[in-house]
Amino acid sequence: MKTDPPTPDDQVTAEFPAIGDEDTRRDSIMPWLIVGGVIGILALVIFAGGLRDPGTPTGGSATTATAPTTTATAPVTAPNTTTVPSSAHVPDAVPLEVRATDPQGVAVEVRKTGPNGAVVFAGTLAQGEVRTFAIARGLPLWLSLAWAPSAAVRVDGVPQDTTGGTETYMVTQSGLRRLTGTTSR
16 A cells, blocks of 8 residues: 655644643743742841841851941030030030041041940041040040041040140040050151
């Protein structure tokens, strides 16, 4: 028996096995994309430090640097003047006033508990800008000035000598005590 060769109409109607419907494949990928996204978010949270309260210590030996912040506890009395905190809020405290006198301003850092202690304030004061801090009895502050002659410092209203260069001072209720040497400008 002889068979006829296939005609063009036979080739058009021939069926091919289906591997899978395109919509079905797309729908089967969606759960994997969701699972991958959830895993990615979990990895990011774990890498970034977890879902703990920011005030809770991590228990490790690494320290976290934070930007120093200051809060004004008394209303600002003049432009470019901030009080942090005023002596009225700290019993037996006297004010430490730092005023920038140089047109380029002055970089100031105030710390408590020691020259490497907690930062109370760190920033650059513009010319004429004033920051006031409370010095409690028996609890000195440490004041660092990037260029001491660029600042006018008063302790309990008494002007203090800030000659020299880049300086660090221990500030008590009785005045400044220079802790570092000078550098020339």
